[in-house]
Amino acid sequence: MKKRLYLELENCIGCRSCLAACTQCGGHEERNRNYVYDVNPLVNRQTMPLMCLHCVNPACARSCPAQAIQIHETGAVLSALVEKCIGCQNCTIACPYGIPKFDTEQNLMYKCDLCIDRSKDGIPPMCASVCPTNTLQWLTDEEIEAKQKQFNLDNGKWVTSMPYLEGETNVKVNLPGILQGVTKLF
């Protein structure tokens, strides 16, 4: 059964376990490939992860003059093929979320591949496996649909899947947020 990465941003506590885990997947050369931001550090402890959303029509791949960024059959937008990447950094500029990172020593781009050696077999990526707060989850489409039904959303879509950001993404982000419209028990 196909599973997707799904994000609930309000759960994030800023522990950066996802980043630690990213270095441990075995295929990531111990470099983490995503981000956790302090939203307003002088004011409060709010944080949020910024993960590759694995766009259906990814700007990074479109912008690559060497076709180094391949899309896996699962939809995962892979890290640039080492033998093809020419180090032009187009992808880092093209991505609306600033996801691709650049290794200046090796002159190579690298990015999240959803731990493809895991996720191709339905095993959750390391970040979603360890996330202590369920900010990052690995869910079936049915489970995501059930989550979506709890909310009254514009066009029935979460914000990140609306046009002009990057259109449809394989990763789903629960925005405007999981606590919207929760009825208190008493």
Added chain:
Amino acid sequence: MQMDNFRNERDQYFKEIDNLNHPNETLVKTHCSYCAMQCGMNLRVNTKTNKIVGVEPRYDWPVTLGKMCPKGVTAYQQVNNKDRLLRPLIRDDQSLKGTKNGFREASWDEAYDLIVKKFTELQENYGKDSLSVYSGVSMTNEKCYLTGKFARVGLQTRYIDYNGRFCMASAAGGLNRSLGIDRGSTIPWTDVQDTDCIFLAGSNTAECHPTMMFRVWAIQERGGYVIVADPRETPVARRADLHLDLRPGTDLALANGIVNLLIENGHIDEEFIKNHTNGFEDTKELVKQFTPEYTSAITGVAPEKIIRAAEIYGKAPNAIVMFARGIEQQIKGVDNVSGYTNMALVTGKIGRAKSGVATITGQGNGQGGREHGQKADALPGYRKIANPDHVKYVSKVWGIEPEEMPKEGVSAFEMFGLMEQKTIRALYLLCSNPAVSAPDQNYVREQLKNLDFMVCVDFYLSESAEFADVVLPTTTWAEDAGTTTNVEGRIIKINQAQMPVGESKPDWKIQVELTERMGRGKYFSHLKTSEDIFNELRVASKGGTADYYGVTWEKIDKQDGVFWPCKDENDPGTPRLFLDKKFNHPDGRAKIFALPYRPSAEEPDEEYPLRLTTGRVVYHYLSGNQTRRIQFLRDMCPEPFVEVHPETAAKYNIDHEELVRLYTRRGETTYKVKITEAIRKDTVFVPYHWGHEKSINLLTIGALDPISRMPEFKACAAQIEKLKIKKVQ
């Protein structure tokens, strides 16, 4: 209950998920080395080198389901770390004590011979009690149990205590007093998400026990409530329905204020109070004065927030009260624990699923490590050394005469006082780093320096090892097998994944070999494996409050852990306490305590107007001896800082990231300022994971709770000074 197919509950989050198996690797199921969440993990072991090479989530562990915090993810990097001690170290030049210098590598034989010679000499000249053992609870039950026996039977000294005095002693004192039993939680953690209200007092849950956070957030998603009492707007307080932003050290007033409102609002369970408790009337009388206004004046929390908190907790069909070091590390820590426990007792929200009381245990084996006799006043199975029947039973198990059992000793911090008086002349330190973790560091380091002889057992050269004459290399948690007892009171299994690095040996083996050389081998030589020790512990704990007799290593594996008490082979254990509403006091009743408020040992004044409080960051564990050596964690948080509210910073004319002098009556140091609105204006906060001149414990106070003997880390009076910038000539 039927034993045959019993397995502890799995909840709605449990999913069958495959693990990724890398080529030429095998997975060893175990748990994390750090906090009492004891998250399940698999260690990846290379089958050619037989070395641990990484971590893989343990999705089938029912408490944490593969989740790990950044410390857990990188925990395996302790094992083959470049800083590991590979051979014993001896320092001949005592003048170098307190530094890293002067150590030379030695053989185990030479190190043992020196220790035996010094210990024997000191005991001949100054009596058996001139030796002391200072231990810790970041190690297995087997090691904790044996350490108690090692001190009392092997070294024959009364002076043994452990770092739980800085961690769990107040919770233990309060729970014993209120409920008659000290099992940290009355419910399994798989109940947490299904409660209707969680009241978290003095717990920075998101940073100190991150892997329970998905359960806490789930309460809110269901429409339940999260209430947090903390001087800081921690990540859990930020999203809480209600944040009671109290002054450090004023918890007891808040607890009394809420109990008063629960009574006034009619949210109490009169039947429960009448049939299952004592002490209600006295308490009712005492808390009357704690009106919202009076409580607010002490705590600094707005009266309407106190009213709302009492209303939510009172109305909640099920509610859990949880607390941690924030309320416990105070001179009234035990009273705070009993005070908050009163909330559950007057409302009857205890003794059933989804309702109860829990202390969120700090150290990995903070629970099991305090049950089996490495505490100054305790013997295995939560027996008491002051009770002749208890002494008789344990003496028999140990094969000594009851008269040979040493008397009660003193608490960890008080041992430094005895070192000053030269009552204690030698120290055998293991699994702890008091040269960072004890309060009033200038005093503590002086006492360590003045010891006649000190042995430190560690796997790294800790700040405390810098005071030792002999350092013995021990193993990390992954190089030995054994059990720990987690935050829930669930006994779980740690499995060996790698052979010991270098010449290091597990603590229990060192103790057996040392006692053999001290002529006490007949009490220890039969213990050939960790499991042998566990089987002796089972017998030693039998019939005690913390009864492990029915627990076996096999049963732990079979049913995903065993909750104590577990009295015999057919007993599957006790996940939930008090389901029959019988508490562990002789009359079966819980005790509601009337607790008058008293201020902290050192309240702010003109000279020291700020309240200093200390705590943790998510990237480091305890004294940082382990986590500061791990690259990812060091990168994320390389150094301590002082959190200051912007209005306070403006008053002192200090900026974000500016270096300031922070000082108290006991010491001073300099820190970078971290400006944040997420702290009270009258309070500053510093994390405590660093040593030497960066240790905040140079400033903290050694004032102790009268019952638990726990120091008041969480509140003392401090002052900030802007550093004068010298003009460049």
